[in-house]
Amino acid sequence: MARSMLIITRHSPWSGTSAREALDVVLAGGAFELPLGLLFLDDGVFQLISPQHPSSIQQKDLTANLQALSLFGIDELYASNRSLAERGIAADSLSLPVKIMQDDELTALIKRYDHVITI
């Protein structure tokens, strides 16, 4: 049986290559139809804001790549309720259908996966 992996992304979309390279890990695993989960934590939840205008800083649109997740069959998407609330982000304004979880649910979530990586 394939081993599952949870990728925790905790960088904002335009602070460098971290967010993009975390997403690339997820999409690469999706291409092999691996059981993957993606959790948006801390500044990672800023990736979920829509719309964003990265062309003004000459960046490629990461949010467009996020929309590719469903094409790769990755539908285990989660976000931290605390991270969203701390940053004043409304749960109904997000660009992806993420399950919003409390801290204790996140603790349990991590244990459902064989491998975990926090990028």
Added chain:
Amino acid sequence: MKFAIALFSPPHSPSSRRALRFSEALLSGGHDIIRIFFYQDGVYNASANIVMSQDECDLTNEWREFIKQHRLDGVVCIAAALRRGILDEQEVQRHNRPTSTPNLSEGWSLSGLGQFHEAAQQADRLICFGGH
């Protein structure tokens, strides 16, 4: 146990040294390393162009020797490497950089992120090193 190792930070970061010391301890403990995958700034560990002062810890050299001595599978993410100027002969030609010299250290290969997942699939444990 079978381990997949991934390194996300450059040779001048403490975590590169930590990853190497951990890998050495793994082999000393009788465990197997399926693959060492270099991602993000970790690709700099595979540069043949890093020159350290004689009185400083030369981690690119130590990694090179470690991988060679134990015949390990050192794989460098190609997309992350190109972005950071780590190229092999094939990439120098592919991207038409006649003035560039290949600088990927001998014994390592450039490949895709699929190699990271493949190693994680085969491994009992995936351990990543990065940050400080």
Added chain:
Amino acid sequence: MATLHLVSHSPFTDSRLASCLRLLDSDDALLLMGDAVYALCNGTSFREELESLAASISVFALTEDLQARDLTQTLPIRVKSIGYPEFVKLSCHYLRINSWL
């Protein structure tokens, strides 16, 4: 089904340790290394927080990083100083290793 968490950033300039502490389960373990061992400095809120974690959570720190920062003498009783061979053993014992990169 426990997890070994690895943290290497100073808690005074970075939120990784704080985030990690919120997600620790009662049978998880935490290994501090690099600047994260500064969390063990006397008289700090992070040291207090680590000391007040549930007793079932094991806390470790990498010996070489404690030594480099002269923190070996003031280690809280519940924190175990370990070298690389023990680090390897912990990686085998816990089912997954979550590195806070």
